[in-house]
Structure formats: structure tokens, C-alpha cells
Amino acid sequence: MLSFQVLGPVRVVAPDGVAVDLRGPRHREVLARLLAADDRVVPLDRLIDDLWDEPPANATGAVRTFVAALRRALEPDRPPRTPSRLLTSEGTGYALRAGRDAVDSRRFEDALSSARTASPRYAVDAVNLALGWWRGSAYADFPDAYWARAQRRRLDELRLQAAEVRAAAQLDLGAAGPAIADLETLVAESPWREDAWRLLAVALYRDSRQGDALAALKRAKDLLAGQLGVDAGGRLRQLEVDLLNHAAHLQTAQLHGGDTHAATALYERTVTPGSRTHLRSTVDLLRTLAVTSGPNLVAARQERLAAILAAERTGDADLTARIIGGFDVPAIWSRSDDPDQARQVVAAAERTLTALGPSAADSTRARLLATIAVESRANAATRGLEAAEEAEQLARRLGDPAVLAFALNGRFMQSFRQAGQALARDAIGAEIVELSARHGLTTYEILGHLIRLQARSAAGDLDGADGHATAAERLARHHEAPLVTVFTDWFRCMKAAATGEDPVAVARAYRTAAERLPETGMPGFADGLPALARLSICLLHSRPAPTDPGIGWGAYAPWCRPLALVASGHHDQARTALASLPAPPPDHFLEVRWCLAGHAAVAVGNRRLAAEAYEALRPAAGELLGAGSGVLTLGRATDWLKRL
Template sequence: MDVRIGLLGPVVAWRDGVEVDLRGPRHRAVLARLAVAAGRTVPVDVLVEDLWTAPPAGALAAVRTFVAALRRSLEPDRAPRTPARVLVTSGTGYALRATTDAQEFSAAADEVPDLERALRLWRGRALDGLGDEPWLTAERTRLDDGRLRAVERLAAARLRAGEPDRAVTDLLAHTARNPWREEGWRVLGLAQAAAGRRAEALQTLRHARRLLGAELGLDPGPGLRAAEQRVLAGHPDPVRWPATVDGLRHLAVTGPDGLRAAVAGRATTLDAAETLEPRLAARVLGGFDVPALWSRADDPAQAARIVTAAGRLLARDPSATHRARLLATTAIERRGLGGARGPAAAAVRAARELGDPAVLVHALNASFLASFEVPGARAERAAIGAELVEVAARHEFWPHEVLGHLVLVQTHCATGDVDAAGRHVDRARELADLEGAPLVAVFEGWFEALRGALAGDPHARVLANYRRQVGLTEGMPGVRDGLREVAVAAAHVQHGRPVPAECAAGPWRAWIEPLALLESDPDAARRAVRAAGEPPPGHLHDLLLCFLARAAADLGERPLARGLLRRLEPVEDEVAGAGSGLVTAGPVAGFTAALRRLG
């Protein structure tokens, strides 16, 4: 017996393809509430709270009555006193063992070729005929948002396939019904331009910007502006986009202003890649191989778009070269989020098989960033840095040769070997001076500040050096955001001083806050250290763990201390934070020793 539940319209159920009688609206509400739980148990008291704003005295009994009736409808042939197989009792509640059309839609909508089939599953407004209780409103909004995104993705796919008129037809009605959907307006404008209706496209995009900004109070994003610029530029010949990407690569290494401009320009090329045929789109998307040294993206939203677009192109089985570049690009854009190690390793393997040094240095860059997902991978990063230097120098890829030297600066700093690190700083600076890469000076300045901290500079001087360097990281938001707070906290911890409350801010707040609360509110510090969780993989992972270790040791948090000790042991011979090439809180061994003293 096959039971399916329909949520993408009025709530229905089918048994072996035949619709069953679900009786009244309360029965449908119970079934829907269990269905949206996707197989998880829903306690009876939760069902009561969700079904009634003010539950009546007999609410529990009523729920059991509804469940019994639903069981008779869904399994009419079940023998008396035998366990239900579809709507089952589980603990103090119930769970539904049946698939839903919403689940089928989500799976199909992940793949562009299945989008039309996915949209055909919709029979009307999601969960139609039920009320407006908070759980219903939230689920209805989630499902409807998925449908709207699928309509927009299908239109974009038709545009890429050379069917702009079909895309226009789809989106005219879509934007009229959903005027707040910026992506719908963006693709509609591009489709109109591709169909030869340039004036109409400009009118659409300008109308959308006015509508979103003035009438709906929304802030139009860069996508609409980029689309308008493309249409004004005459929708350039697609074969020019790889050359545009090449220009952006060179612009990105010219300094902070150039990097900002390159990131903005990349958004435009990403828009273009979504309209190109797959081979050309892969060239555009995988061609931006600007060296990336830091384990946090400058623009997380753009990075997510790139990962999604690369995934679609990889699913279309591109050429070996494009596949290797797309895998490397995916890993680089996933840095700091997890899930980068597999694509990076596959990219390196593919690049070695190709024997293409340009692809190999891009893949090695990805492998370097992905290595932060594994604790204690300093030796792996050192080997990557050495290979980057060797391959890039041999083939005169100077940006990646600089990257290799900076990687080796970080790996030597991780063990406190500032002399070896200094030699790589000198070589990176020589290349930067020769080729014109001023961003290297920013990392050189940080190295000098770190060298002073490792050499025992007084607390005030370390703080002054760190603060000066923070001001020079403009144009690199992935590095800059939260760096002032973490640098000040590290300087205070290294010198045994209380961490100022001002440091408990920014993206690293969860791991700094326990230290900032230690003296003023120990109970709050205890709650904070227990809630902090695992830091994201990246350059600051060991430093943030050491912050937690110091707080746990001072608070006597033995169970937490044991877990922190296990996570810090792989880097016990390193200097906390120094592998970033930026800051330090002192030897990791000092923190692990404090944890061991707790017993």
C-alpha cells in the first residue's frame, strides 16, 4: 500500500493513487501538522497547542479521535488491535510514515531538468483550506518561496537554452503576482533584452527598482543594477565574458580598491554565466582564479551563488579542464563553511591528470583552504605552500608564487619560527614590488606585528600594532570583519589580562564573550562558554578554542575542559592563532596545561 499526502494545494491523501476521505478541517489540520514534521514525532501537547489558540477542555481526547479517524481512512484494511503502519504512535505523540508532494517537489526542484515536473505538482495555494496559525503560516511561506524560486530558475534555464520568449511569458505573470521578487524582475529584463526588446527590458528593470525601493520599501540589490548595466551596454557578445573575467583577475591583485572593484565585477560575470551555454559558463565561472589566502569569503552571499552555479554546471558533465576548475572554485568558495575538502581533493587529482600547471595552482589553492577542515594540518599546508612556490615559479604564475610564500609564512609562524617565516615574507615582497601587488604589504605589516608579539613586546605595543594593522585591511572584509575584536582579545589573553567587554562583538563573539564576562558575571560566562560550540574551520579555529580553554579552566568546567583538550592536542606544539600570520595568544601548550590541571 502506497500512501501519499498532498500539501501543495488543499490537504489531501492518496492511497494507491486514489484520494481518500479525510473528513473535516480538523482532521486535515492534524494530518498536515504531522506531514510537515517529515517523519519526526510530534508530541500530543504540541498538536494541541498548534491546533487551537485556546485549547478546549477536551482537546487531548479530540486529537486522539482525529487520529483514530485518520487511521481508518489511511489504512481501512488494517486488522483490529494491530499496530498502525502509516500514522504511528511514537513516544508521547504521533509520527506520519508517508511521503508528501512537498518532499517530491523539493527533490525535483534541485535539478534544472526536473523543474517543470516539480511545478506541475502544485494544485493551488499551499495548505489551502486550513487556518492561519503560526505553524501553518511559516510552512506555507516556506513552500510558496520554494515555488517562486523554482519559477525563476526555470525561466533562467529557458533563457540559457536560447528560449527568451518562453522566459518572458513565464515571468510577466510571475512578477505581476509577486512584485517583491527581485530575481523575477532581473531575469525578466535579461530575457526581454535577449529577445531583442531592449527598450522594454530597460523599462522593466527601472520600474522594478522604483517599485522595490519607493513603493515596497525594499533595498534593491546589485543584481538589478548589474542587469541594467548589461542591457545598456548592448548585451555584449557572450564570447567576451571570459576576457572580462581575465581582466578582473588582474584587477583583483592591484590593491584594496582593485579588489573591491573585481568583486563587484564578478557579480556581473556571475549574472552573465547564468545566461550562457554551459561550456562558456564554465569558462567564466572557473576562470576567476585569483589567489585566496584567507579562510573566510569576502562576500558570503556571492560565494553561495557561485557554489550553486558551479554545482549545476558540474552536473552537466563538463570537459576535464572545466571540471577541475569548477571543483576548485567550489572548494574555495566553501571555505570556512565545511564541505570543501572533497571538491578540493578531486580538483587536485584532475589537475595532475591533465598536466595543466595553471589548473594545478588553482586546485592547490583550494586544497590549502580546505585543509583547515582537519585539525593539525599544518604540515599538509606547508607541503601545499612549497608546491605552489615551485610550480608557480617554474611557469611564471607570480600571483600564486606570492600565495605559496604567504602560506609558508603562516605555517612557520604556527610553530613560532619567525626567522623562516621572515625569509618568505622577503621573497613575497620582492615579487610584489616587481609585479605591483600592494596587498602583500598588508600581510607583511601583520607579520611584523605578530613577530613583535612572539618576541615579547609589551602589551601596549602589541595592542597598538594590532590596531594599526586592522585599519589597513579595508577591501578585504573576510579578513577585516571581527579582526579588531579577536586581535585585542588575543593580546589581553597572551598577557594574562581581562578581556574588555567591547571584544564580545562581531562574527567571533560566541568564543570571546566567555572571557569578556569572566570578571563581571561568572555565571553568565559559564553559560556562554557552554553554549559557544565548535568554531568554524579556518585560520582562527585554534585561537578561538584557546579562548574557550582559558574560560573553561578559570571557571572549573571539567567536562568541557576534557573535550577542549582532545580538540587542542593535535596543535599542542603550535602557537595559538599564529598560523593566521596575524595574531597570537601564546603557546597552545599553556592552554592545554591549564585544562589538564583541572583533572
């Protein structure tokens, strides 16, 4: 993959580390202008205006010549007369379709977003790495171009924020000395940054230099008054009081914003609320937060819809597409946590596709379609499946690994329409693991291992599934994704049940795993699951269903209650309940629902429903039924088919 570098003089580096020859300065400027557009199409007339104060008569032909030469330089192995997948012609303009990982400025933004919400140790390492990508001013070759000035100001501001994030994290780690050195440089370079002065004063105080800390605050107030004619803000004034009073919190307060509220506050202070930049950066933050904890997942879900609706209100379909498609958080569970919100996201994605029309870039279209496929999970309508298939086709044609991983996630979510798909899902998981490991897509690599955990479980390869659980846990520990162990804990309960361990011990393990569910922020996963797991143990050991009053069957009640009625001797009521039983939704428990329906049908003599269940489960012959969920199983499909 080519590396595009704009944090300094613009250049392109091949995978072998050799710089690509970009020909003349105009070629380089065309490339830089397209990179600054951040995947958006730049119309030809805009390119011409940006290249020349007074365009020559042959400007159109010249730009096309520059583009053709760039294509040859960037894709030397592209067969003649085949369209470029990197520098594309779209309508009357051009776009550079480089993935986020391929452009150093985008990697820098992503690293900063991650550092803002990560642990202090990770934040310091991430910012150190990201600041090392800078080789001078951004777009340094084009100091006078107006389009470069705007990008340069934005990226310079993010660089200063990164230094503040690192300093706050260093202080939380007890490293006041390195933080002081960095902050002294920062306030000398940007003396009006109140946050930098605040951090410097705290660092000096923690280094037992109270006098220097007070002197730093005085310098800040003098500079703000002398250069900007403004008084210091309330936080600096309060800090001065706290320093004089030796306030206890100065030594213990956490300064790194490693949670939703602090990160959101940081954005609000530095980016205009409601602006396009604010919306774009917000969705990047939410994507990171969604995998860090249950409360953050809930907050990210809520803010995501608000960001989409705000983007739609701007009337900018390209912006809306980025906000929708940018939330490419890997999804492993096929039942939505918030079905109403999912419907609204799908509707917004469909409206955006319509607004963009046929001229929409393939990468934009693929992300919107992948979003529709993922958010249409457990929906029997065919639109989600169609969207998944088209997204995958577009992603393969693009050759963008991040888009392909997202599209494959959509295909996985649409793979629960019939029983017996373990091998197909295993192939999807294997491709995601290989693709993600090769391109550094860690969250998708975790997803791929969890998909394979489920698929290998369904195939009866529980040791292989355990290997994928271990791999997912190892990645989760390193990248601070604690929700992963929710799924692996439930898998190990299922493995114990499937391998014949003592049912009392298995039930106890399931109860322990269930204790974490309320804090996961995943109601689509948690609702009714403990009761369903309890029922699975009963059926594995040929025991009647539990009949406790008020047992929380949740969404699985229509399929579980008939068995509870049979166990209580109420066969007529069970027959009535089965007569109005809905079709099982296409999700992880499709097979389980058919087993429960078929088992109750046999018990009350409903031959029609028993035959339906038999036909629905036949494709899963040879598998462990329900084990494709990765959380529980009802045993071998062959046993159930014989019974039916």
C-alpha cells in the first residue's frame, strides 16, 4: 500500500520505502489538492482555479495530462485502458481514493482520537508515535495556496492538542519532568493556549515547584492581557487560588481525558459546535468510544444518531455519508441493541444514497450499503442482504481493506437466514482475520476471531473455537477492548455444557457470566439470555423446562413459554400458544427457536409444526445446534432431527 505524506513536504512512498517520482511541481500540487479534499471529488474547474491565478488557454488539457501522469506513477502495474482505482474520474472532477491508513494526516487524526480516550500509558505512546510522523509544516510545498492554508491551520491545531493530551497523560503517570519540558516548548510556541499554561502550572506544582507554578500563571495572564487584550479564564484563576491553598486535588486529580465527558469537553472547547469539522471529528471519537466500555457504547450509540441528523440538516450529502459510513464499529451480535435507532440509521443511509445519486464514489456507496446491511440485522426483508452483496462487490473492486472488512461484517450479519451456515461464516471470519492482521485493522481482527469462535463451535470444533477466543482476548487486552471478554466468558460456559461437565457447575458459571450483562450496554445480547441458557442446560440433560413464575424469557418468550406450559401440564394452552407462533427472525438463535418450537410441537402432537422445524433444521445436520451463537447449545443436530 502506498503511503501518502502531507505532514511536511508532500510525497508518496512505495511499500519498499522508496519515494515515488511525482514528476513536476504541478503534478505534486494536483496530488496534494486531492489529498486535502479527504476522499471528496474536486471538480475540474476548481482544480484549475487552485493551480493558476490566471489559467492558460489549455488549462483543462494540462490538468488531464497531470492526472494521467500521476496515475502512471501511482499505479505502474495497472493494465492499459483499465480505470484507475486510486485516482478516479467522477463526473466532471477527480478524487483520490486512499484509505485512512494510507495518509499520514488521517492516521494522525485517528491516533489522536484514540489517545484522547485511552489509558495514560497508551495515550503517551500513541501521541509520541503520531508526532513522529511530522516532518515540518503540513503541505509545506504550498505555503501560499489558500486550500493548503486551511488544512495547515487545522492540522497544526490538532498537533498542539496532541501535545496537550500527551502532557496530561504524562502527569497522570507521575512523569512531571518530561511534561514540563514539553509544555514549556508549547507555551513558547503558542502563548495564548490556556490549557497548556494550566497543565504547565500543575506539572511544576507536582514537581515541588510551587513558586514556579505561580510564576507561570502570572506569565500566562500577562501575555493574554498584553497580546490579546483579554483576561485569563476562570479555570486559570481558580488554579491560582488552589496553588496558594495547596489544594489536595492538585496532586491526585486525573488530567488526561480518558472518558466520554472529558473528550467531549475537549472537542467543544477547540472546535465550533455543529460545524462540519465538529461532526467529522465527533464520529471518529464515537467509533473509538464504542469499543471501550458498556457506558461508552451506549453514549456512542445515542450521539451517533444525533450526529447523523445534524449532518442531514446541513444539506451536505457528502458530509452525511461520511458521518454515517464513518461509524464502522465491528458488530458481532445479530440482534440490534436499539432497533428503532437502527431503522432511523438505515433510513438516513437510504436517503443519502438517493441524494448522492449514481455519481457517488464507490467507497462512499460501499460504506453506506455496509451500514444498511449491518443495521438491518435480524430483519427478514431482503434489502439488507442485497446491500451486503453490493457493498462487498464494490469493496473488492476498490481494494480498500477497511471498506472490505466493513462490507464483510455486513455479509456476516445477513448470514442467519437459514440454519447450517457454519462453514460459510467460518470463511468470512477467516478472511476478516487475514485482511485485518495484514493491514492493522485491530478491531476487525478481533471481530474475525469472534466470528470464527462461533463458526467453529457450530461445527463441533470446540478446541479450535477456544483458540480463537484466546486470540481475541489477547488482542482485546493489548488494545483495551473489555467487551470482548463478555463473549468469550459465555463461550467457555457453552463449551463446559457441550463437553458434559456437571450441569450444576455449568449453571453456576452461566450465572457468573450473566452478572456482567447489565453493564455491557448491549440489551440486544443480554435480554432473555440468562433464562435461555438455563433452558438449554435442561434440554441438554432431557429435563423439563423451568416453570418459575416471572422467569425473564425476554424476546425469546414466544418460543420458550410453550415448553414451560408443557412442563406444567398445560398442554391445551401450549397448543394455543404454538398456533400463533411467529416465524423465527434471522439471527444467532434461529436454530434454537426452531428446536424449541419443534420440541413443544412433538410434545402436544402438532405434526405440521414439527415437520416445519425438521425442514428448517435439516441444513444444519452434523452441527451443534445453537452453538453458532457462541454462548449456548442444545446438542447435536442429528439427535434433534431424529426426535422430530
